Amino acid sequence: MPARHTHRKRERGDGVRWILHVDADAFFASVEQVLCPELAGKPVIVGGDPDDRSVVASASYEAKAYGVKTAMPLAEARRLCPQAVFLRGKFENYRKMSDRMRGVFYSFTPDIEMASLDEAYLDLTGCKRIYGHPFDAADSIKRAVKDATGLNVSVGVASSRLVAKVASDYAKPNAITCVMPGFEAAFLKPLGLRDLPGVGPRTFERLGRYNFKTIGDLQVISEAVLAAALGPSGQALAERASGRDFSEVEEAAYPKSISRETTFHEDTAERGLVEAMLSYLTERAAGKLRSIGMSARTVTVKLRYSDFSTCHKARSLREPSTHDCDFKGLALVLFDELFTRRMRIRNVGVALSSLAPGMPHQATLFDESGFQRRERLYRGIDSVRERFGFSSILTGRAIELIRHLETDSHGFILRTPSLTQ
Numbered sequence: 507m508p509a510r511h512t513h514r515k516r517e518r519g520d521g522v523r524w525i526l527h528v529d530a531d532a533f534f535a536s537v538e539q540v541l542c543p544e545l546a547g548k549p550v551i552v553g554g555d556p557d558d559r560s561v562v563a564s565a566s567y568e569a570k571a572y573g574v575k576t577a578m579p580l581a582e583a584r585r586l587c588p589q590a591v592f593l594r595g596k597f598e599n600y601r602k603m604s605d606r607m608r609g610v611f612y613s614f615t616p617d618i619e620m621a622s623l624d625e626a627y628l629d630l631t632g633c634k635r636i637y638g639h640p641f642d643a644a645d646s647i648k649r650a651v652k653d654a655t656g657l658n659v660s661v662g663v664a665s666s667r668l669v670a671k672v673a674s675d676y677a678k679p680n681a682i683t684c685v686m687p688g689f690e691a692a693f694l695k696p697l698g699l700r701d702l703p704g705v706g707p708r709t710f711e712r713l714g715r716y717n718f719k720t721i722g723d724l725q726v727i728s729e730a731v732l733a734a735a736l737g738p739s740g741q742a743l744a745e746r747a748s749g750r751d752f753s754e755v756e757e758a759a760y761p762k763s764i765s766r767e768t769t770f771h772e773d774t775a776e777r778g779l780v781e782a783m784l785s786y787l788t789e790r791a792a793g794k795l796r797s798i799g800m801s802a803r804t805v806t807v808k809l810r811y812s813d814f815s816t817c818h819k820a821r822s823l824r825e826p827s828t829h830d831c832d833f834k835g836l837a838l839v840l841f842d843e844l845f846t847r848r849m850r851i852r853n854v855g856v857a858l859s860s861l862a863p864g865m866p867h868q869a870t871l872f873d874e875s876g877f878q879r880r881e882r883l884y885r886g887i888d889s890v891r892e893r894f895g896f897s898s899i900l901t902g903r904a905i906e907l908i909r910h911l912e913t914d915s916h917g918f919i920l921r922t923p924s925l926t927q
């Protein structure tokens with residue numbers, strides 16, 4: 507998880523918080539319609555070719571009218587709506603639109619939390635004097651997003667993140683729902699259990715056995731009964747069913763770059779050793795990148811010779827990545843181009859930059875080039891390393907370092923510790 511930074515709590519005049527949840531309608535499909543006006547008004551399904559064994563990532567409202575739903579197999583979507591335009595989707599476009607949405611949100615308040623590419627929480631507590639009633643603020647934000655992106659959003663306005671989230675779902679498509687303070691439980695009462703965040707298929711099935719159907723059904727039974735039915739999560743569910751949620755809108759604090767470097771125990775002219783070290787440092791940086799849920803596009807390699815002269819070189823991948831193999835390949839190419847002097851090397855380093863949050867997870871929807879397989883591989887390696895130390899798994903060139911360096915649970919013992927900013 508990325509490090510989280512809580513904004514200083516504002517003066518809460520009347521003690522009421524105002525949280526907005528803004529969520530784009532049919533995001534991927536709508537972006538396609540905005541970018542390609544011929545698609546406007548037509549059923550559009552993003553996910554891939556209907557002959558693929560893949561699922562619907564996003565369906566326009568014209569397609570939803572035929573019963574097409576997110577996560578449904580594409581083959582089934584084609585049966586329901588054979589005239590739909592099926593698209594593979596281009597992640598880069600979605601990210602650009604997401605950045606534009608984020609820009610709009612920031613123009614209203616710095617207290618935002620992007621929950622995914624197309625949705626965000628905004629804390630407007632104490633902003634009444636600037637924007638008027640939060641409902642009016644929601645309306646202004648909705649129009650500003652439309653102007654900046656052409657996209658429709660739905661907005662939930664409430665005293666907590668939880669209720670704001672349910673309210674934006676309730677508002678869909680293209681509307682605003684405002685739940686006044688004190689009416690949270692009443693708003694939730696008639697809604698179905700699956701409308702409550704945190705009720706997944708398993709919980710839903712269990713609750714069904716007790717004949718609970720609506721959120722209101724949970725409001726009238728005691729927490730003890732829910733705890734008996736669901737175990738420890740029952741109490742938290744009872745809280746949510748009543749609309750009680752005190753969690754804050756928190757922006758993840760993301761770094762601008764992730765770098766790792768080291769000075770050799772002794773200056774070296776051994777090309778293989780430097781390459782192995784560079785591979786190792788790149789793996790460490792990429793592991794850190796994944797641990798904070800980000801991707802990177804640019805790789806910079808830095809060399810310092812024994813006379814202290816320093817040089818670096820940067821280049822970008824065509825697409826952002828989270829995978830060691832992409833970064834290592836590029837780092838070794840850059841090293842090859844940089845290492846031109848017949849002099850010993852004192853220090854080597856690598857930096858990953860052009861960082862973006864949240865992308866690898868969603869990118870897997872649109873990629874069939876082994877990305878998913880590699881993603882699983884690296885996630886697996888990360889979890890083993892988390893338990894047994896970084897050097898419990900060494901790959902590729904980094905293995906050569908075993909001849910040269912001692913390891914501890916953190917990895918190789920380097921003369922200068924790795925630096926991150």
Ligand SMILES: [Mg+2]
Nearest residue numbers: 529530531624
């Ligand atoms: Mg959405």
